[in-house]
Amino acid sequence: MQAMPAPPPDRLTVLITGASSGIGEALARCFARDGHRLLLVARRAGHLQALADALRRDHGVVAEAWPADLARPEGVTALLEALKRKRRRVDVLVNNAGVLAQGAFAVQPAAGQQALIDLNVSAPTALLAALLPGMRRRGFGRVLNVASIAAFQAVPGLATYAASKAFMLSLTESLAEELRGSGVTATALCPGITATGMLDRAAAANRRLAALPGFVIGDVDAVAEAGYRGCLAGAVIVVPGLVNQAAMLAAGSTPRWLLRRVTGALGRRLDTDNPQGRR
Numbered sequence: 001m002q003a004m005p006a007p008p009p010d011r012l013t014v015l016i017t018g019a020s021s022g023i024g025e026a027l028a029r030c031f032a033r034d035g036h037r038l039l040l041v042a043r044r045a046g047h048l049q050a051l052a053d054a055l056r057r058d059h060g061v062v063a064e065a066w067p068a069d070l071a072r073p074e075g076v077t078a079l080l081e082a083l084k085r086k087r088r089r090v091d092v093l094v095n096n097a098g099v100l101a102q103g104a105f106a107v108q109p110a111a112g113q114q115a116l117i118d119l120n121v122s123a124p125t126a127l128l129a130a131l132l133p134g135m136r137r138r139g140f141g142r143v144l145n146v147a148s149i150a151a152f153q154a155v156p157g158l159a160t161y162a163a164s165k166a167f168m169l170s171l172t173e174s175l176a177e178e179l180r181g182s183g184v185t186a187t188a189l190c191p192g193i194t195a196t197g198m199l200d201r202a203a204a205a206n207r208r209l210a211a212l213p214g215f216v217i218g219d220v221d222a223v224a225e226a227g228y229r230g231c232l233a234g235a236v237i238v239v240p241g242l243v244n245q246a247a248m249l250a251a252g253s254t255p256r257w258l259l260r261r262v263t264g265a266l267g268r269r270l271d272t273d274n275p276q277g278r279r
């Protein structure tokens with residue numbers, strides 16, 4: 001029988017990337033509500049400071065703004081050095097910061113693809129490599145990697161984004177096994193389409209996305225709550241929402257060739273305004 005992970009201590013120090021908006025901000029509210037200390041990371045220092053002030057005021061927790069540009073390797077290094085210098089121990093790492101690039105791969109600027117990989121793949125990997133050893137030594141830790149339902153299959157029209165999320169899902173599953181019994185757990189949160197700034201920007205560039213029916217769009221607080229609970233409980237994969245869970249079940253029993261034909265056809269339907277993927 002599998003041993004249950006150790007219950008979390010009462011007061012954890014939680015580092016959340018991409019905490020200035022959307023799912024990251026909603027996750028910060030979940031952790032703060034239960035009294036945990038927050039290190040809030042993103043580029044927009046003003047947003048982070050306003051959130052830190054609100055969390056301190058509303059929940060009486062320690063919350064600090066740690067501005068950093070994680071798409072730049074030197075931004076990640078500076079953040080890690082500052083954590084060391086200020087002797088901040090991280091009990092929970094939430095790798096949430098991410099960007100989306102829509103449109104056909106062949107017409108996207110190479111620099112944009114690389115920046116997406118730097119933020120969605122390289123930064124979380126570097127943070128994990130730096131922070132996991134300490135968690136293991138202390139015998140307790142939680143990792144929450146924000147992937148996507150796009151991690152489960154190819155998504156033509158979102159090729160690099162979907163590949164970056166598949167990386168996060170695969171990495172999480174491997175880590176979860178490697179860490180079994182260590183007191184440290186790894187969770188992949190795989191939301192479907194969720195009402196955040198990311199969706200607003202994608203819909204502004206593609207009016208067919210703006211016309212999606214409401215029932216397929218997840219509520220940001222519900223998505224964060226599912227991720228928060230799954231993370232503390234040590235679940236390996238969390239797919240919030242019945243619609244997304246049904247889609248995952250269907251995808252799991254569909255041959256991959258058929259799945260990519262279907263996602264390809266859907267992608268082309270969504271992109272008929274702009275078949276070349278220009279934004």
Ligand SMILES: NC(=O)c1ccc[n+]([C@@H]2O[C@H](COP(=O)([O-])OP(=O)(O)OC[C@H]3O[C@@H](n4cnc5c(N)ncnc54)[C@H](OP(=O)(O)O)[C@@H]3O)[C@@H](O)[C@H]2O)c1
Nearest residue numbers: 018020021022023042043044070071098148193194196198
């Ligand atoms: N919304 C969806 O439909 C959906 C679905 C599945 C998965 N997800 C995933 O959920 C995560 C959060 O996205 P969201 O929907 O909440 O979108 P969002 O509101 O746009 O949040 C993205 C966050 O990432 C931060 N960020 C962007 N570039 C950064 C950089 N270079 N360095 C540091 N931080 C950076 C942003 O802050 P700054 O701009 O202040 O840096 C912001 O806090 C992403 O990983 C996304 O892929 C979203």
